[in-house]
Amino acid sequence: MSDLVPLTGEPLALDLVNTRPSTGDLLASPDDLRQWWTLQAARLPDEVPQEIRAEDLAAVRAVREHTARALDHVRRGDEPPAADLRALNEAQRAAPAISELGWTGSAVDVVRRREGSPGLRLAAxxxxxxxxxxxxxxxxxxxxxxxxxxxxxxxxxxxxxxxxSAARCGNRVRVARHYQRHKTAEPRRPGTR
Known part of the structure; x- marks a missing residue:
């Protein structure tokens, strides 16, 4: 499995942070965001829009960076940078959530919706x-x-x-260990260096 294929299945915020593997940015273009959004569609309230603009990508990438920096502190029990918390709060305010009431024909139903552009809603x-x-x-x-x-x-x-991922990194580490064990255990043949 390539590092250019996003991992999914962790909490949504971790999946977002993990779009920054050591080999590059998995959200480098609007099309990359569309692909990631499609992978995460079951966990997101909005459908993937036909058009994703550069502003949508910028809003999501900003949330990713603020999340990554704050998470680095929070997971160690340290106070996260106030600027990152403020930015995450602002991202939520940019597309406020509304509990929209409706009638199903027999009961009142509530659906949570956000206002704003698709990118602002996703970032929120x-x-x-x-x-x-x-x-x-x-x-x-x-x-x-x-x-x-x-x-x-x-x-x-x-x-x-x-x-x-056992399939991504686990296999690579196990194969490297196996190679090292067998490389050092191989006897030298006469006449070779």
Whole structure:
């Protein structure tokens, strides 16, 4: 599995932060954002829009950067930068959530909707997901992948979990270890250096 394929399945805010692997930015263009949004569609209230503008991408990337910086502090029990918390609050205010009432034919129904452009609504939803993550006691258990060249974060479901993905980093580390064991264990043949 390539580092250019986003990991999914962690809390939404972690999945967002993990779009910054060591090999590049998975949200470098509006089309990249559309692909990531499509991968996350089941967890997001809005449908993926046909057109994603540069401003939409900028709003989401700003939330990602503020989330990453604040999370780096919060997961260690340190006070996050006030500017990052302010920016995440502002992102939520830019597309306020409204509990919209409707009639189903037999009962009153409530649907949460946000106002604003698609990018502002997505950024607000992601900032809200960051707020949920920061206030979850499990935030202290978030780990960084132990693979040397990986910066991905994950919430371990098992205390012995060491990698962001067994298929991505786990296999690479195991193959490298196997190679090292067999490379050093191989006897030299006469006449070779």
């Amino acid at each position: 939803c992601l900032a809200e997901a960051a707020a949920d993550l920061f206030t979850d006691p499990a935030v202290a258990t978030i780990r960084e992948c132990e693979a040397d060249d990986c910066v991905m974060l994950f919430l371990p479901t098992h205390p012995r979990r060491r990698w962001c």
